[in-house]
Every structure is written in structure tokens, then in C-alpha cells.
Amino acid sequence: MGIIDINKVTYEYIRRDEDGNVEGITTAVNGVSLNVKAGEFIAILGHNGSGKSTLAKHINALLVPEEGSVIVDGMDTADEDKTLSIRQTAGMVFQNPDNQIIGQIVEEDVGFGPENMGVPTKEIWERVEESLRTVGMYEYRKKSPNKLSGGQKQRVSIASVIAMHPKCIVFDEPTAMLDPKGRREVIRAARALNDVENITIILITHYMEEAIYADRIFVMEEGSVVMQGTPETVFSQVDMLKSYRLDVPEVTELAWELKKAGVPIKFPILTREELKEELIRLGKR
Amino acid sequence: MERDKSKLKLAADHISYEYDKSGANRHKALDDVSFEVYEGEFVGLIGHTGSGKSTLMQHLNALLKPDQGTIWYDGQDIYEKGYDRKELRRRVGLVFQYPEHQLFEDTVFNEVCFGPKNFGMDEKQSELSAYAAIKKVGLPDECFYHSPFDLSGGQKRRVAIASVLAVKPEILIMDEPTAGLDPKGREELMEMILSLKESEGLSIVMVSHSMEDVAKLADRIVVMDKGHIVYDDEPRKVFAHYKELEEMGLAAPQMMYVMQDLKDAGFDVRTDVTTIEEAKEEILRIVT
Numbered sequence A: 001m002g003i004i005d006i007n008k009v010t011y012e013y014i015r016r017d018e019d020g021n022v023e024g025i026t027t028a029v030n031g032v033s034l035n036v037k038a039g040e041f042i043a044i045l046g047h048n049g050s051g052k053s054t055l056a057k058h059i060n061a062l063l064v065p066e067e068g069s070v071i072v073d074g075m076d077t078a079d080e081d082k083t084l085s086i087r088q089t090a091g092m093v094f095q096n097p098d099n100q101i102i103g104q105i106v107e108e109d110v111g112f113g114p115e116n117m118g119v120p121t122k123e124i125w126e127r128v129e130e131s132l133r134t135v136g137m138y139e140y141r142k143k144s145p146n147k148l149s150g151g152q153k154q155r156v157s158i159a160s161v162i163a164m165h166p167k168c169i170v171f172d173e174p175t176a177m178l179d180p181k182g183r184r185e186v187i188r189a190a191r192a193l194n195d196v197e198n199i200t201i202i203l204i205t206h207y208m209e210e211a212i213y214a215d216r217i218f219v220m221e222e223g224s225v226v227m228q229g230t231p232e233t234v235f236s237q238v239d240m241l242k243s244y245r246l247d248v249p250e251v252t253e254l255a256w257e258l259k260k261a262g263v264p265i266k267f268p269i270l271t272r273e274e275l276k277e278e279l280i281r282l283g284k285r
Numbered sequence B: 001m002e003r004d005k006s007k008l009k010l011a012a013d014h015i016s017y018e019y020d021k022s023g024a025n026r027h028k029a030l031d032d033v034s035f036e037v038y039e040g041e042f043v044g045l046i047g048h049t050g051s052g053k054s055t056l057m058q059h060l061n062a063l064l065k066p067d068q069g070t071i072w073y074d075g076q077d078i079y080e081k082g083y084d085r086k087e088l089r090r091r092v093g094l095v096f097q098y099p100e101h102q103l104f105e106d107t108v109f110n111e112v113c114f115g116p117k118n119f120g121m122d123e124k125q126s127e128l129s130a131y132a133a134i135k136k137v138g139l140p141d142e143c144f145y146h147s148p149f150d151l152s153g154g155q156k157r158r159v160a161i162a163s164v165l166a167v168k169p170e171i172l173i174m175d176e177p178t179a180g181l182d183p184k185g186r187e188e189l190m191e192m193i194l195s196l197k198e199s200e201g202l203s204i205v206m207v208s209h210s211m212e213d214v215a216k217l218a219d220r221i222v223v224m225d226k227g228h229i230v231y232d233d234e235p236r237k238v239f240a241h242y243k244e245l246e247e248m249g250l251a252a253p254q255m256m257y258v259m260q261d262l263k264d265a266g267f268d269v270r271t272d273v274t275t276i277e278e279a280k281e282e283i284l285r286i287v288t
């Protein structure tokens, strides 16, 4: 069995008026099944409102499915006794860091999770330092989080999750507010956590470039999984991705345009290195 | 870049600003910054997180007052005695980062009417102005009486932009307007902003972390680093400094790296290329 076993999950948001009468129902997740093996790196793509965050919140028991089940490292999220344990196993980094930071000082915020878990004091400080260095925020450790700019706060929330040494981390658009270097650092950190520590990573993103490192990509649309496969398989379907309001990495798009212009170029191409190799093969110097 | 000074609308003139001057979080966010906006131009502002972009934006419409230096609008010092700074805030519209968190009215139409009413337009004028603004940002008619909370991410951004447009600004400042939008939503919003620039003759200042977007859209790019402005030039000249930009936490557009790779491999190609379209043209030259 995988570390995350999502089995035919459906979730609806129900809007009610002041008298409690149902005004509208949004089926945010609609019969999704998704199985993640320990140590995998998964990317989830989908346009705004396609149900990614709702699905992600099921993985650490912030939401419990109305239909179907979610099993995290053998624990059923519907079992309330397991909630705390599930949240330690599957950490979550949200879109908006403002809702995640509680401490008055950066290092205190990062130490909060391990402290709650009963980690010995000396180790807490080691974890705080290691986590803050990972996200490049160590020099801000004595600062007040609410005085940081948005991107800086986001990196602190990532450090806070890393400090709990979870088996799995769900990143819900962690780079949406970051500058190019911040984006590189966060993605590098996520990949290193995956490669070195074997932490399972689930990355939700609107940056197609970030998904090329995944073992598998899932594409969501209207609450359902509509495409899945390796980055090569998914990104070779340019028109289909565009019809789901998504895109392909810039170098893939360039290769696609060249191919349409009659250049016999291999497809898909996902990285600069691959593109360079192909053009060296094809070009006249 | 050569500028026609008669077209100068807004200028930050050697401004400095420090947060929390006496407290523990003392921080000089702007250090001797000069920044200009000309009539009808599209300025892209880039810089690492914490470089001072949002702080600068808030100075441009007088939400923050500089410790040193001043702001000029249409040749007038806005900190001169008697200057109408409320009117300045109307002329220089600021769309905050993640503006959807500040929507509060029960319908899209009421939300967009709020601005004009707040700036003293009468009921009828406010409604006409709101109607026109909602149309300009390309929201469908059926949205008018929806709750803003029921809209998609991209649509909420449009409502926030319409709220600012409804007071008829001359300069539209947007702080990372495409952050968090899906690829299509970003593309659509960018097209909408470009069409506003063309049809309304608005000057646009856009803060962005997407090097590709600013390369494609901006007439001029201004780069901030640790509270200073380090470059202010047309896009391809700014991105020619890609090594320095990387050291500042930024990057060049992807396509520039692709062309650099080809140059390094011995191809005779231009490297001042910033868009996919340009890269394709260059590459077709060497493969056919």
C-alpha cells in the first residue's frame, strides 16, 4: 500500500442562506482516486477552482471526505483519534503564509511544531537552524514574521513544516509569491527533501517548469483527474493541456513551435539541456 | 533611454524610507530611490522579495510618506502645503497584492461602485462609472449581481482592478497582479491590461516576478535590489545583465538562456532575445 491512498473521494461545499436553506452546491472533488507511493514526487496541475486545494486538504485531515476514503500511512483520516498523528506525517505548506505563522519571532515559529511534538530542546534548535538554512532564511531568525514581506514569510512557513520531519509534504502553490531565486530555492529544497530524505512530495503548482521534476503528474479539471502520467507523457499533449487552461514549460513550447514549423525535432523536450542537444544535432554552425 | 520630459507624469525624487524607526525591526526599505513614470508607458518593476517594491508603490500614491525626498505629480510636489492628496490617490490607482482578500461588498456591482462613491461622485455617476469599468476588465454581464466571493481567482482580480478603474485614474499601479493565477488566467489578465493601456491611454506600473511577462509587455524595466534602483532601461538591455540579475535573486527570461546555450555551442545567434516568437525566428535561421 502507498503512503497516501485516496479512494473515490467526493467533497461538496454547500452554501446556505441565513435561514439555513441550501442556496448552492459546489462539487469541488468528484470521485478522485489517487495512490502515492512512499518517496514519490507528485505534481498536481489544474486551473484555479479545479479542486486541487480541496483535494490537498484531505491529505492532512483538514477535510474529511463525504464519500470515499483517504488513508495516510495506514491511518484513516475519518478516524478523529488519528488527526494529530496524520498532521505530523503529512505536513502542509499553503498558498498564503499569513494564515500559517503564529510565533512572534521567526525561530520561535519554526520551533513551535517540534516543541509540540515533544522533541528535546537541543534537537529543536538544531532543527530550527537546519530548516531555516534550507529555505535561505537563517539570517532572519531573530526577526518578527509579520514584518517580513510575503515571499520571506512563505519561506518561514516552509521551514516550520520541514522542522517537524514529516514523511510527506503537500505544497499548495508554495512559489506563487516568490521571486525567481526564491522559487528555485523552494523547488530545490523540495527536490532535496525528496532525494536525500526520501520525503514524499506532492506539489501543486501553476508553474509548468516546476512539474518536470515529478515522477508523475496529475491534471485536475472540475474536481476530477483528467490526465496522468510522467512529465514526458503529459507535456507532449500541448493542445489538451491548453484546453484545460494550462500550458507547457517555455522550452517545450519553443520545441512545439519549431516542430510545427517543420523542424524534425524530438518531442517533447522538457529541459534546456535537451533542447541544446537537439539543436546541436539539427543546426548549421 | 532618452525621455521626453514633457511627458513626465509621476516622479519619486531621491526618496528614502525606513520602517519602525525606533523599534527592533528598524529597516531601511528605500535608500535614495528615484523613479519616473511617463504618459502612456508600461513600466515593469522587478526585484527580489523584500527589495522594496511594495514600499515604493505605496509612496507613489501617498499611502506612505518618504523620510527624505519627495514625490512629484504633473510637476507639483505632493507634499507642498495644501496639495490635494486624496485627489492624487484617485489619479494614481493602486491595486494591492492579492486584492481579492479586500473585497467586501455583497455584489460585484456594489463593490466596484464603492470607489467612486468614496471619492465623492454622486450615485448615478458612480454607477455609470462602475458599469463602464466592469465592462473594461472583460467581466461577463451575468457577474454584475454575483457575490465577488463566488467568482474564480482571475475574475476576482478583475473586480479589484475594475474598482480602481472606476475612479478614472491616470496611472494604474499593480502589485503582482498575476500571482497565483493559472497559466490561461495570467495570459488573459495580461491581454486585458495591455488593451486598457491602448484604449484608455493609461500609464501602467506592474510589479511582477515573471521575467517572461515583463519582457513581453513592458516598455521599460526598473530593477530594485535591497532598497536601491540598479537598472532602468528597455527590457533587452536590462536582461543583458542576467548574471548580475541572478545575483540579486532574479533571472532573465527562459528564452535568453536558450539562446545563450546556442551561442556557447558555437552558433552565430542573437542573445538579446526575450520571447518564444523571437527565439523561434532565430533558431529557424540556423536549422533551415
Ligand SMILES: Nc1ncnc2c1ncn2[C@@H]1O[C@H](COP(=O)(O)OP(=O)(O)O)[C@@H](O)[C@H]1O
Pocket (backbone or CB within 6 Å): A013, A014, A026, A027, A028, A046, A047, A048, A049, A050, A051, A052, A053, A054, A055, B150
Ligand atoms: N470554503 C469554500 N466554500 C465554498 N466553496 C469553495 C470553498 N473552497 C473552495 N470552494 C469552491 O470549490 C471549487 C474548488 O476549489 P479549490 O479546491 O480551492 O480549487 P483550486 O485549489 O484548484 O483552485 C471552486 O469552485 C471553489 O470556488
Ligand SMILES: Nc1ncnc2c1ncn2[C@@H]1O[C@H](COP(=O)(O)OP(=O)(O)O)[C@@H](O)[C@H]1O
Pocket (backbone or CB within 6 Å): A147, A148, A149, A150, A151, B019, B020, B025, B027, B028, B029, B047, B048, B049, B050, B051, B052, B053, B054, B055, B056
Ligand atoms: N511594516 C513593516 N515593518 C518593518 N519592515 C517592513 C514592513 N514592511 C516591509 N518591511 C521590510 O521592508 C523591506 C521591503 O519590503 P517590501 O516593500 O514589502 O518588499 P517587496 O515588495 O519588494 O517584497 C523588507 O525587507 C521587509 O521586511
Ligand SMILES: [Mg+2]
Pocket (backbone or CB within 6 Å): A052, A053, A054, A172
Ligand atoms: Mg488552490
Ligand SMILES: [Mg+2]
Pocket (backbone or CB within 6 Å): A149, A150, B053, B054, B055, B097, B175
Ligand atoms: Mg511586495
